[in-house]
Amino acid sequence: MAKVISFINYKGGVGKTTTTFHIGCALAMFEPKKKVLLIDADPQTNLTFLCCEFPKWESRVKTNGSLETVYSAYLGKEKKSLRDIIWTKPMTRPELANIDLVPSTIELLDIDLRLQSKTKAATTIQEVAQIHLDQRSILSKAIKEVASNYDYILIDCPPNLYLATQNALYASDGYLVTLMPDHFSTVGVTFLDKKVRQLLRERNLAEQIIDSNNNGEKTLPYFLSFVKVNVTAGKQQNVAKEQMALVRGMSDFTGKCFDSHTEDYKDIREATTEQLPVFLNSPGSQNDVLYRRMAKEFRLKFPQS
Numbered sequence: 391m392a393k394v395i396s397f398i399n400y401k402g403g404v405g406k407t408t409t410t411f412h413i414g415c416a417l418a419m420f421e422p423k424k425k426v427l428l429i430d431a432d433p434q435t436n437l438t439f440l441c442c443e444f445p446k447w448e449s450r451v452k453t454n455g456s457l458e459t460v461y462s463a464y465l466g467k468e469k470k471s472l473r474d475i476i477w478t479k480p481m482t483r484p485e486l487a488n489i490d491l492v493p494s495t496i497e498l499l500d501i502d503l504r505l506q507s508k509t510k511a512a513t514t515i516q517e518v519a520q521i522h523l524d525q526r527s528i529l530s531k532a533i534k535e536v537a538s539n540y541d542y543i544l545i546d547c548p549p550n551l552y553l554a555t556q557n558a559l560y561a562s563d564g565y566l567v568t569l570m571p572d573h574f575s576t577v578g579v580t581f582l583d584k585k586v587r588q589l590l591r592e593r594n595l596a597e598q599i600i601d602s603n604n605n606g607e608k609t610l611p612y613f614l615s616f617v618k619v620n621v622t623a624g625k626q627q628n629v630a631k632e633q634m635a636l637v638r639g640m641s642d643f644t645g646k647c648f649d650s651h652t653e654d655y656k657d658i659r660e661a662t663t664e665q666l667p668v669f670l671n672s673p674g675s676q677n678d679v680l681y682r683r684m685a686k687e688f689r690l691k692f693p694q695s
Contacts, residue, residue, distance in 0.1 A: 392427070392540040393694050394533060396558040396565040400582050402549040404575060405617030405652065406568045407436045408662060409684070410546040415667035416685030417542055418488035424541035427476065430494035431457060431529075431558050432548040438493040440665055441480045450477055451495055457529075458497040464528045465508050472532040485670060490540075502553045519599040522592070525553060530561035541694060551585050559589060564611040564692050570618050571633035579614065583642060586612070613691050614643060615684060616651035648691070650683040 397410045410428065417424040430437040438447060455475045463469050477491040505525050512518040533543060545558040559565060567582060569575040590609060597604050614637065620630045638647045652658070653676060661671035668677045 391695060392533075392537040392543045393564075393692055394537070394543045394545070394562045395692050396545045396547050396555070396562045397568060398547045398551075398555060398559070398565050398582070398586075399549055399567055399569060400551060400578055400585075401575075402434075404549075404568050404570050406549070407432070407440070407546050408658065409566075409568045409615065409617055409652070410437060410544050411440045412667050412669075412681045413685050413688050414489060414542070414544050415486060415669065416682060417689070419485050419667075419669060420682070420685070423488055425488050425490075425539065427490045427492065427536070427540045427543045429457065429492040429529075429533075429543060429545045429558075431498070431545050431554050432494055433496045433498035434548070435494045435496065437546040438491065440662065441489070441491050442477075442493070443665075446480075447493060450480075451493060456493045456495045456497075458495050458501070460532045461498070461501050461505070461528055465504060471535055473536050476536065481665075483666070483670060486667075498548075498554060505553055515599055519596040522596045523600070526556045526560045526593070529557040533561050542692075551582075551589065556589060559586065559610065560593065562610060563695075564613075566688070566692075567612065567614045568617050569614060569637075571616050571620075571630040571637070573629075573633065576633050576637055579637065580640070580642065586610075611692070613646050613648055615648040618654045619651050621653045621655065648684060648687050650680065650687045652677055652680045652684060 397406050399406050414426045414428050418426045428437060428441065454477070455470055457475070459468070459470050459475055460472060472492065475492055477493060479487050479489070480491045481489060509521055509525070512521055537543065545562065547555040547558050565586070567579060569579050594607055616634055620627055634651070637643055655676045657668050657672040657675035658677045661668040664671050668675060668681060672678055
């Protein structure tokens with residue numbers, strides 16, 4: 391059964407998609423090789439376009455659908471299994487043959503409004519709890535259909551904690567927060583931690599309302615990884631080191647930070663432009679080495695059951 395991990399942050403531009411892509415590629419490429427499903431839950435579709443060209447994506451989505459199709463099915467439109475939507479081997483390089491993709495589309499942008507508009511009025515606390523769980527379990531139910539076909543399922547979430555991200559968290563066995571070592575990210579990760587804890591408490595409460603015998607407090611293991619660390623000598627580099635030390639020293643995150651990190655070298659930008667992992671575009675480069683380390687640590691932090 392697959393280990394399902396969400397990659398989250400409340401803000402964009404923090405290396406979330408790049409990290410999802412590279413860890414997925416590393417799991418699939420390096421021994422012991424794993425079968426990986428990438429799910430793009432972000433309407434910006436950046437993970438999707440790291441895996442394929444626009445014309446192929448456009449044709450594929452018209453024929454087979456996208457992640458948005460899963461939510462449309464819940465809303466009463468055309469029923470389609472996630473199995474039918476999965477894009478097998480979207481990348482042509484043989485080294486990446488173990489990776490499949492659930493592509494995204496911009497139509498996911500208004501999924502919260504569409505789900506809320508279809509919500510029936512609840513008259514009892516049990517109905518409220520059931521609606522709460524139903525709206526946030528759409529992706530989880532879809533993933534269960536295919537989970538046995540994969541070793542890892544990695545979900546690239548949008549930079550918020552709205553329903554698409556909540557669906558990803560409800561479907562997950564754990565989550566990874568990517569953050570840059572700057573002041574705003576340091577402040578934000580504390581807020582993010584509190585909000586996710588609140589979401590999980592709400593899930594537990596809803597489950598207990600529906601089933602009074604359910605007294606288990608479900609939690610999700612999570613970790614933090616620093617990415618795009620500034621390597622320019624001088625003040626900025628010192629700030630990065632100080633912020634990493636600050637987060638690692640916080641009581642809430644004791645033992646939660648990856649030892650590995652990635653750095654802001656051009657190799658990663660060049661690889662992204664070529665729609666390739668740095669392992670293939672710039673073998674032996676700084677981030678080739680760093681992402682290999684991060685992927686190795688990822689396996690240890692999120693082992694298969």
